[in-house]
Amino acid sequence: MTPLAVSLDVFGSLDFWIGVGLLAATYGIFTLGLQLNVGYTGVINFGQAGFMAIGAYTMAILVVEAEISFWLALPASIIVAMAAGLIIGLPSLRLRADYFAIVTIAFAEIIRYTAVNARELTGGSQGIGGFDGAFLDLSDLMLEGLDSFGLGDQFLLPLLIVAIVVFGLLTVGMYFLQRSPWGRVLRAIREDEDAARALGKNAFAYKLQSISIAAALGAVAGWFLALNLAFISPTQFDPLFTFLGYAVLILGGLANYFGVILGAIILWTLLEGLRLMDLPLDASQTAALRYVLVGLVLIGLMAFRPQGMLGKRQEMVLGD
Amino acid sequence: MEAAEAGAVENQQGRLAGLGASASLSPPVVAALIVAAIAVALIVTQGLQPFGQTTVNGLISASYFALGAVGLTLVYGTLKLVNFAHGDLLTLGAYVAFVANVSLGLPILVAVLCSVAGVAAFGVATERAMWRPMRAKGAGLLQLLIMTLGLAFVIRYSIQLFAGTQPRSLEVDVTSSTSFLGLTIGQTQLIVVLVGFAVLLAVGAALRFTSLGKQMRALSDNFELAEVAGINTDRIVLATWIFAAGLAGLAGVLYTSAIGNMTPNLGFFLLLSLFAAVILGGIGNAYGALAGGVLLGLTQEWSTLLVDARWKLAVGFLVLILVLVVRPQGLFGRQERAL
Numbered sequence: 001m002t003p004l005a006v007s008l009d010v011f012g013s014l015d016f017w018i019g020v021g022l023l024a025a026t027y028g029i030f031t032l033g034l035q036l037n038v039g040y041t042g043v044i045n046f047g048q049a050g051f052m053a054i055g056a057y058t059m060a061i062l063v064v065e066a067e068i069s070f071w072l073a074l075p076a077s078i079i080v081a082m083a084a085g086l087i088i089g090l091p092s093l094r095l096r097a098d099y100f101a102i103v104t105i106a107f108a109e110i111i112r113y114t115a116v117n118a119r120e121l122t123g124g125s126q127g128i129g130g131f132d133g134a135f136l137d138l139s140d141l142m143l144e145g146l147d148s149f150g151l152g153d154q155f156l157l158p159l160l161i162v163a164i165v166v167f168g169l170l171t172v173g174m175y176f177l178q179r180s181p182w183g184r185v186l187r188a189i190r191e192d193e194d195a196a197r198a199l200g201k202n203a204f205a206y207k208l209q210s211i212s213i214a215a216a217l218g219a220v221a222g223w224f225l226a227l228n229l230a231f232i233s234p235t236q237f238d239p240l241f242t243f244l245g246y247a248v249l250i251l252g253g254l255a256n257y258f259g260v261i262l263g264a265i266i267l268w269t270l271l272e273g274l275r276l277m278d279l280p281l282d283a284s285q286t287a288a289l290r291y292v293l294v295g296l297v298l299i300g301l302m303a304f305r306p307q308g309m310l311g312k313r314q315e316m317v318l319g320d
Numbered sequence: 321m322e323a324a325e326a327g328a329v330e331n332q333q334g335r336l337a338g339l340g341a342s343a344s345l346s347p348p349v350v351a352a353l354i355v356a357a358i359a360v361a362l363i364v365t366q367g368l369q370p371f372g373q374t375t376v377n378g379l380i381s382a383s384y385f386a387l388g389a390v391g392l393t394l395v396y397g398t399l400k401l402v403n404f405a406h407g408d409l410l411t412l413g414a415y416v417a418f419v420a421n422v423s424l425g426l427p428i429l430v431a432v433l434c435s436v437a438g439v440a441a442f443g444v445a446t447e448r449a450m451w452r453p454m455r456a457k458g459a460g461l462l463q464l465l466i467m468t469l470g471l472a473f474v475i476r477y478s479i480q481l482f483a484g485t486q487p488r489s490l491e492v493d494v495t496s497s498t499s500f501l502g503l504t505i506g507q508t509q510l511i512v513v514l515v516g517f518a519v520l521l522a523v524g525a526a527l528r529f530t531s532l533g534k535q536m537r538a539l540s541d542n543f544e545l546a547e548v549a550g551i552n553t554d555r556i557v558l559a560t561w562i563f564a565a566g567l568a569g570l571a572g573v574l575y576t577s578a579i580g581n582m583t584p585n586l587g588f589f590l591l592l593s594l595f596a597a598v599i600l601g602g603i604g605n606a607y608g609a610l611a612g613g614v615l616l617g618l619t620q621e622w623s624t625l626l627v628d629a630r631w632k633l634a635v636g637f638l639v640l641i642l643v644l645v646v647r648p649q650g651l652f653g654r655q656e657r658a659l
Contacts, residue, residue, distance in 0.1 A: 282484075295471065
């Protein structure tokens with residue numbers, strides 16, 4: 001093994017880009033919620049992985065344990081995640097921004113420990129599978145159509161197409177929501193909460209709505225995470241993934257939904273590329289190297305370009 | 321010890337009666353009363369021996385919680401920095417001790433000193449390279465928060481890159497144990513508790529009586545006022561980092577000695593518990609963090625009497641959320657800290 005023979009072949013394969021696309025779309029949807037909270041509301045949500053877990057587990061448990069139709073389990077999981085957002089937001093949104101960050105990460109960890117420990121329901125560390133039958137039927141239909149393009153053997157391609165369409169629609173949806181009167185109030189709250197309140201806006205209610213919508217977006221990301229692997233387990237909802245969401249957010253830029261798309265593609269191309277490149281390191285070292293880089297990117301961006309690629313400097317007013 | 325607990329309860333109840341249970345009771349007293357009441361309830365329902373054993377276990381975790389939390393709270397109070405990399409300073413301490421003790425074959429005592437000094441130096445380096453320049457730029461809360469996250473990633477995964485994820489152990493005796501009054505504690509764990517609480521008391525005394533300690537608390541309490549009062553803030557900020565990071569290094573070694581092994585994730589795993597201890601005691605309040613660490617250690621272990629031990633971490637986080645919701649300024653914080 002020659003130490004510096006790094007192969008770049010991986011970037012030429014379709015499998016690689018399907019994998020990157022799925023992760024980018026999944027964590028892109030995830031980060032849209034963070035953008036709404038952090039970029040537009042001025043609320044630091046460190047518990048997004050918890051909402052993702054709630055979405056994925058609710059869907060899986062409803063399908064596997066309660067034998068409810070997959071297509072009904074999807075909206076149900078959104079409702080549960082939004083309710084969780086309300087439950088965590090109601091008592092803690094009155095807290096200062098940094099306290100709120102700590103509460104939300106503690107909440108996400110409680111969810112993860114519940115997933116590990118409530119074995120009867122969640123399968124514990126073993127996780128749950130077998131919830132994706134209904135989606136695979138749709139996927140097979142799409143694969144028949146794709147076969148005529150010679151892509152019939154790319155079994156993750158249908159999921160990628162669905163994920164991209166959903167991510168795109170949600171991004172555009174969030175963009176227009178932000179331009180609505182509701183979105184303008186959010187920004188007013190971010191800029192000066194007291195002023196918004198003085199104008200008769202119920203800042204607390206708006207923040208609560210912001211968290212709930214982020215929770216719903218987290219749940220949708222949870223579906224794609226679950227469908228991608230056909231399986232969910234607690235390690236997929238480590239706080240690490242919330243922080244990767246922040247890396248996507250900061251890379252793309254605060255207060256810009258299209259920045260999320262850019263950030264997600266760049267981060268996951270980098271992460272997956274490093275994982276699959278033929279580096280002379282073992283798996284845990286490669287994983288470590290990727291996250292050292294993520295850390296350095298976060299530090300460097302915050303030091304030299306806190307607004308990220310597409311953000312505006314004057315929109316970063318958080319917390320002083 | 322049970323007698324002492326019971327005595328404390330009676331003592332507290334006497335005070336309660338004396339004060340006519342008025343609303344003038346200070347929150348720490350109320351907290352002590354609640355803890356004592358819980359202790360009595362647990363002794364009555366679960367028996368003395370299980371209660372004593374979980375208390376012993378709780379004191380073991382209390383020693384590293386408290387030492388980890390005091391640095392986190394001082395850095396927060398002094399620099400308004402919510403340091404998500406603080407847990408990883410504990411990891412760094414554990415691995416520095418590993419390198420000194422196992423790789424270089426130095427005695428454990430020397431290894432402990434190496435890790436305290438090494439992590440303290442690292443803390444000073446981050447202050448000079450990152451935090452001071454960022455303060456000079458007038459960085460906001462979010463910017464600093466994400467920077468600490470980035471630093472946490474860099475520390476944790478650099479350690480993983482070089483040391484791997486397999487558990488490592490220091491050359492300490494993890495098998496023999498001591499029994500007294502029907503309670504069991506590992507030999508090393510006993511040393512951990514003794515060292516932990518000795519340092520804890522020394523830290524408390526240093527903060528209370530030395531000029532440096534007073535200045536550190538003054539800065540943590542109100543930076544501008546301390547500056548106006550003629551305190552050399554630059555010097556005290558450095559001292560705070562040496563103190564906070566050095567204690568974090570020690571706490572990391574104590575943790576890994578008590579548990580028996582270390583992995584690169586240990587600090588992040590402990591971080592939320594440290595935050596819980598800090599918030600319990602009131603952010604920025606050094607004594608509060610010491611007391612919060614002890615309380616949290618006891619709460620987590622006592623909870624194993626009632627629910628499966630698998631849930632004890634979740635119990636700790638639940639305490640954190642409850643405290644923030646009910647009393648965001650913590651047990652020792654003043655009202656104006658809350659918002």
